Amino acid sequence: MLLPMKDLLVRASKENYGVAAPNVSTELDARAVIEAAEELHAPLILDVAYMATKDIKFFGSYLTRLAEKSNVPIAINLDHGFLYEHAIDAIAAGFTSVMVDRSSESYEVNVRDVKEIVKVAHATGVSVEAELGHVGDGSNYEVDGVTALTDPSMAKKYIEETGVDCLAVAIGTAHGEYKGTPHIDFDRLVEIKKIVGPDYPLVLHGGSGSGDENLAKACRLGINKVNIFTDLMIAAKNSVADVTNYRALWATISGAIKDQIAYYIKLFGGENKAWIPENYGVKGNK
Ligand SMILES: [Zn+2]
Numbered sequence: 001m002l003l004p005m006k007d008l009l010v011r012a013s014k015e016n017y018g019v020a021a022p023n024v025s026t027e028l029d030a031r032a033v034i035e036a037a038e039e040l041h042a043p044l045i046l047d048v049a050y051m052a053t054k055d056i057k058f059f060g061s062y063l064t065r066l067a068e069k070s071n072v073p074i075a076i077n078l079d080h081g082f083l084y085e086h087a088i089d090a091i092a093a094g095f096t097s098v099m100v101d102r103s104s105e106s107y108e109v110n111v112r113d114v115k116e117i118v119k120v121a122h123a124t125g126v127s128v129e130a131e132l133g134h135v136g137d138g139s140n141y142e143v144d145g146v147t148a149l150t151d152p153s154m155a156k157k158y159i160e161e162t163g164v165d166c167l168a169v170a171i172g173t174a175h176g177e178y179k180g181t182p183h184i185d186f187d188r189l190v191e192i193k194k195i196v197g198p199d200y201p202l203v204l205h206g207g208s209g210s211g212d213e214n215l216a217k218a219c220r221l222g223i224n225k226v227n228i229f230t231d232l233m234i235a236a237k238n239s240v241a242d243v244t245n246y247r248a249l250w251a252t253i254s255g256a257i258k259d260q261i262a263y264y265i266k267l268f269g270g271e272n273k274a275w276i277p278e279n280y281g282v283k284g285n286k
Contacts, residue, residue, distance in 0.1 A: 001068040001280055005075035005097030006127040006165040008043045009201035009224050017269030018204075018219035021045035022261050023079060023229035025052035029236075030063060032254045036262040037072050042270040044072060047079040047227055048095070049224045050086045060093025072274040077129065079227070086169055087117045091126050099168070103131035107154070114162040122163070131226075132158045133170030135205040138178040145172055145183065152191040159196060166201040166225065167192075171218075173206035176230055186221060193222030201225065208234075212267055219268045228261065235260040 012019050020037075024030040024046050037044035046063055049221025053059040060076070067074035077097035078090035087098040100117045102110040103181060112128040121128045132155060150169040159167060169192055174182040193202060201224040207215060208230035243249055250271030265271060 001070060001073050001075045001276070002064055002094075002096060003047060003075055003277065004125055005077050005129070005225075007073050007202075007277065008045060008073055009127075009166050010199060011060045011275070012043070012197050012224040012270075012273070013201040013222075015273065016220065016222075017273060018215075018223050018226045019045050019270055020259075020261055020265045020268055021047045021077065021203075021225050021227045022232055023047045023049060023052070023227070024063075025049070025059075027062065028250060028254050029232065029257050032258040033261045034066055034070055034072075034074065036258045036265060036268075037074070037274075038070060038194040040265050040271045041073060041146040041263060041274045042272070043074070043274055044265075044266045044270075045075045045077055045097075045225060047077050047229075048090075049079045050081060050083075050090070056086075056089050057093045060090065060095055073277070075127070077127075081117075083116065086111070088120070091121060091124055095126065097127040097129060097165075099129040099131075100164075101131055103134040103148075103168075103170075107158075109146050111158065111161045114164055118163045127165040127202055128163075129166050129168060130158075130162060130164045131168035131170070131205070135168065135170045135211060136174050138174040138176040138206065138209065141174050141180045141182070144174050145180070149185060149188060150192060152188060152195050155192050156195050159200070163255050166203050167196065168205055171204070173204055173210050175206045176208075178209050182210045182214065183208065184218060186217065189218060189221050189223070198222075203227070207231075207264070215264075216267050216269075226264070228264055231264075232260055234255050
């Protein structure tokens, strides 16, 4: 079932678990993660980076078809949309959510740009994710892990001003592989959730390599979407290291990605959380 991302996340927030959001860029990884979600009866978010596909409209039509015929709730989200045009392309491609990343800009520019896309996206039933504070890069973790963390006192104001459906927070995770040990600021997370309210969904970027205990705890304390990319790629890479039969190559990669995301779905508490929306399939509803 293809649903707006907001539907998946508000429910996850109310029921206190995290939805796994793997980055996908091909048929192979998209099918692998959907199979894992179906076997675990779990909701799923497909994150797609604009640059990861050569033709977002082609890939979007493919992913929406896969999602529509699946028996679990699936949302398709543009990951880190940096340009207005990218968000529009994703909406035209059938995505049910777009992330507008202006986290490197000033607060004013961030609010202005996000607000503009929220207006367009909401008019077509598409959800919007945005980031306050800035999640940096694991290779520069010493600096990025402690600077530009989300200011809890600004969170509510930001949500009200932009109208955004879920908020990506910077609480000590980082993208890519960590150089050093990740330290998650759980007190900050608890404070943000308290301020935005128990039903408002929060997003964690840079889930890979952050540590199982940390991720499970973050989901218990209010994170409702966890982005996973690097760990899927590492699992895929490691799985083929000893493959000698070239015919087994794709199946081995696919199996490794499926196993890795299945592990995370369970860790985040998403297992058996799939549901069928009341009006699903009724004209006017996706
Ligand atoms: Zn990210």
